[in-house]
Amino acid sequence: MKEEFIEEEAKNENGLNFVEQEIVNDLAAGKNGGRLNTRFPPEPNGYLHIGHAKAFIMDFGAAEKFGGTCNLRFDDTNPQKEDTEYVEAIKEDIHWLGYDWGDRLYYASDYFPQLFDLAVRMIKEGKAYVDEQTSEQIAAQKGTPTVPGQNSPFRDRPIEENLDLFMRMNKGEFDEGAMVLRAKIDMASDNMHFRDPIMYRIIKTPHWRTGTDWKVYPMYDFAHGQSDYFEGVTHSICTLEFVPHRPLYEYFVRELADDSYCPRQIEFNRLNLTYTVMSKRKLLQLVKEGLVNGWDDPRMPTLRGLRRRGYTPSSIKDFVNRIGYTKYEALNHIELLEHSVREDLNKTATRVSVIQNPVKLILTNYPEDKTETMVMDNNPEDLSAGQHEMPFSRELWIERDDFMENPPKKFFRLSPDKEVRLKGAYIIKCTGVKKNENGEIEEIYAEYDPETRSGLPGADRKVKGTLHWVSAPTAVDAEIRDYDRLFSVENPSAEEGDFRDLLNPDSLKIRTNAKIEPWLAERIKAGDHYQFQRLGYYVVDPDTTPDHPVFNKTIGLKDTWAKIANKG
DSSP: OHHHHHHHHTSOTTSOOHHHHHHHHHHHTTGGGGOOEEEEOOOSSSOOBHHHHHHHHHHHHHHHHTTOEEEEEEOOOOTTTOOHHHHHHHHHHHHHTTOOOTTOEEEGGGGHHHHHHHHHHHHHTTSEEEEOSOHHHHHHHTOBTTBOOOOOTTTTOOHHHHHHHHHHHHHTOSOTTSOEEEEOOOTTOSSGGGSSOEEEEEOOSOBTTTBTSOSEEEOHHHHHHHHHHHHTOSEEEEEGGGTTTHHHHHHHHTTTOBTTBOOEEEEEOOOEETTSOOOHHHHHHHHHTTSSSSTTOTTSSBHHHHHHHTOOHHHHHHHHHHHOOOSSOOEEOHHHHHHHHHHHHHHHOEEEOEESSEEEEEETTSOTTOOEEEEEESOTTOGGGOEEEEEEOSEEEEEGGGBOSSOOTTOOSBOTTOEEEETTSOEEEEEEEEEOTTSOEEEEEEEEEGGGOTTSGGGGSOOSOEEOOEETTTOEEEEEEEEOOSBSSSOGGGSSSOGGGGBOTTSEEEEEEEEEOHHHHTTOOTTOEEEETTTEEEEEOTTOBTTBOEEEEEEOSOOOHHHHHTOO
16 A cells, blocks of 8 residues: 555665654754754644644654754735734644743845845846746746746846846835736756746835835745745745755855855655645635635644544654655645544543433333442543543433334344443433423333442343433533534545535534533533543533533544555
8 A cells, every 4th residue: 555655665674764864864964063953934824734733743843852942933025915823723723732942033035125125236247137928928028837938028137127127016006916026047947946936026015024114025035045044044944835946046055155054955844634635725615605614623623623632742743754755745634643642531431421412211121219439430531531420310211223113133222121231330221201292202211230330240141232321410511513524435536626615514513402511511621531431432522611511522532544554
């Protein structure tokens, strides 16, 4: 299977992935004075998703592993799309995953003066010119990978005229789109990025940091490498789509760097995940059109969405470590991510009793005025987590799906004249049901065997089924939001047509009549994780109030990853 091959190739015999090995080689060779300085450079125009997490886990993780430093630098070169809301959210998400940039917080806008001065120098040296063509004309003029481009009619305009126009562009004398500054490189180059790339464009929207100081803003390919250089970055680690950009990165960096210090770009594969999309444009569409409930919707691949769904930092890191960093593009199974989440929560989540779809169970031979206290383990995987008490009474809530009047042969839950054990309590036997006028079951009747209480000698009697339950008089109502995959097809990005038509109509189901045990109701806090007995893992949603507990389903109990991994 391709995923297995990639995972095997992700690390060498030293336990390092290829990016880490390149860093080790550079450090051993004494490059850049033996320094290691990485950086994570997000654009402040949206929220981070799990693909970004793979990137900054490498950036910060490599710095930690090899004794270097990692900068956080916001690529704030387009004030039309940027907002401080995104800046603060990005900081929060990075901290949530356990990383910190210390005093190394930077912005591309910090370097606007130096970048402008470099552009002026390149104009004076005949390496850049002002082009007055439209964006469509420039695009058409660039040719194709097999057909050379054509020179702009403005390519050979005098240096003094280029310099005058560029200064006037920055004074705001021209409309947006009226002209751009282009590097004069090679319109016949095999690399399309070398065909006189745009360095600056006119934007008159005030910048959220620099106000109206600038009317021209640098393009990514011009600003990025230079910003790395200004900060002392040694390794610019990015994804594979920037491989063809690397020669241009190096071309511009050489305008500043020498043999004593020069940033190096290394590329790895992106994180692609089944049953979702990673395109920032598509995610923005989902939010703006109300197809999801915001950037933190638990169905979204954003870190805010994953956090609200109950995914943990350690599980995300474990998933990224499992898929590794390679030079091969791959579509990663969401089941592997779920496997990492499930493994982590199994170790830490407190077990509680919750009934999602309740039906009343009445023990007809149990005293009406009697209440007992049953003891439940908080986590069988961690005995140090202790125990808690649950009240037991004549009337209980059980799951409606745990009863069938006419069950199939291998149905081991409750049915007429059949016995099951109530978890941590007694063995019971169904004696009858009560139905309403529509034929729906309203109540189930059973008798309990008082000699079979858990912990007593009679508890040794074996029955095939065990049900969870909640005492009806003390149960607390709760809302449960049952989340599933956002899309109904494995690879929505590869499908033709409108990706929105591929959304899973059952990706969210809300239950408002769930019943939870009182011990849980007394201590719930937003962000706390629980395993609902026999149902799955859940997290307390921020919408929770003392009078209205709300839980989000994180993941079910059934692990399908092993089955997928063993295919082929």
